[in-house]
Amino acid sequence: MTRPVAETIVNFSGTARRVLAPNPSPARLEGTNSFLLQAPGSRSVVVVDPGPSDSAHLDRLCSAGRVELILITHRHSDHVEAMNELADRTGAPVRAKAGEFCRDADPLGDGEVIRAAGIRILSLDTPGHTGDSVCFQLPDDRVVVPGGGEFGVVLTGDTVLGRGSTAISPHGGGTIGDFLRSLKKLERLGGMVGLPGHGSLIPDLAATCERQSLRRRERLTQMVAFLDGLGVPLSTDDETVALIVDHFNAGLDPALRRAAEASARAQLIHLVEENDAAQRALEES
Numbered sequence: 001m002t003r004p005v006a007e008t009i010v011n012f013s014g015t016a017r018r019v020l021a022p023n024p025s026p027a028r029l030e031g032t033n034s035f036l037l038q039a040p041g042s043r044s045v046v047v048v049d050p051g052p053s054d055s056a057h058l059d060r061l062c063s064a065g066r067v068e069l070i071l072i073t074h075r076h077s078d079h080v081e082a083m084n085e086l087a088d089r090t091g092a093p094v095r096a097k098a099g100e101f102c103r104d105a106d107p108l109g110d111g112e113v114i115r116a117a118g119i120r121i122l123s124l125d126t127p128g129h130t131g132d133s134v135c136f137q138l139p140d141d142r143v144v145v146p147g148g149g150e151f152g153v154v155l156t157g158d159t160v161l162g163r164g165s166t167a168i169s170p171h172g173g174g175t176i177g178d179f180l181r182s183l184k185k186l187e188r189l190g191g192m193v194g195l196p197g198h199g200s201l202i203p204d205l206a207a208t209c210e211r212q213s214l215r216r217r218e219r220l221t222q223m224v225a226f227l228d229g230l231g232v233p234l235s236t237d238d239e240t241v242a243l244i245v246d247h248f249n250a251g252l253d254p255a256l257r258r259a260a261e262a263s264a265r266a267q268l269i270h271l272v273e274e275n276d277a278a279q280r281a282l283e284e285s
């Protein structure tokens with residue numbers, strides 16, 4: 001079913017517009033958010049995350065002006081699948097943290113300021129969801145929140161979603177330790193709204209990051225207590241992963257089981273590493 005353009009393209013801020021891709025699922029919420037960035041009056045545009053290979057979606061991405069640059073928040077296919085198609089169609093270079101997702105351009109540097117489509121885009125390394133996850137801050141943009149003053153704008157990819165918690169993807173190089181550090185990095189940016197890769201605008205990014213980080217730490221403590229209570233040693237084997245998912249994700253939509261297992265494994269890897277480090281420190285003291 002084709003949705004009217006008015007529903008799929010939303011002006012989130014002065015320079016960023018969301019173009020919702022038609023790929024909803026339990027993990028992807030309403031679908032992938034691609035973004036168009038451009039200064040008011042600019043003839044060219046930056047596309048962040050081309051999304052799935054869907055011709056109507058690509059038509060929308062190409063409708064706002066000449067595509068000058070394509071940016072990638074991370075390696076997952078629901079964000080990069082249409083990358084080559086869009087690059088072929090527009091001739092625009094593609095930039096990502098991982099070299100394998102770049103075309104005719106260099107990988108993104110942490111803290112690098114990109115100038116395109118009349119605006120500045122600050123690339124921030126935020127590994128954790130995957131090893132190559134980045135966020136894009138828009139220093140020229142402000143959002144006025146009714147009763148809440150002016151906020152800066154950050155595109156968060158899948159590092160922080162519009163709702164629910166981010167899955168950690170060990171296969172994509174994601175780790176809990178990196179993820180918690182990245183949440184802290186975003187929290188320190190202060191008054192920002194987040195424009196996520198899935199879901200709608202995050203009104204107070206710092207508060208959301210703090211809450212999520214607290215929830216993750218609580219969950220790690222609960223996991224240790226749960227396994228301890230069963231007399232099961234900390235391990236990353238399949239049985240332990242299944243025990244954790246069955247206990248902490250009871251009633252889970254089966255479509256989300258694999259993502260929950262990957263996240264549970266990432267948490268167990270983190271706990272085993274912490275445990276080993278504590279053991280080494282004890283032995284050395």
Ligand SMILES: [Zn+2]
Pocket residue numbers: 074076129158
């Ligand atoms: Zn992702």
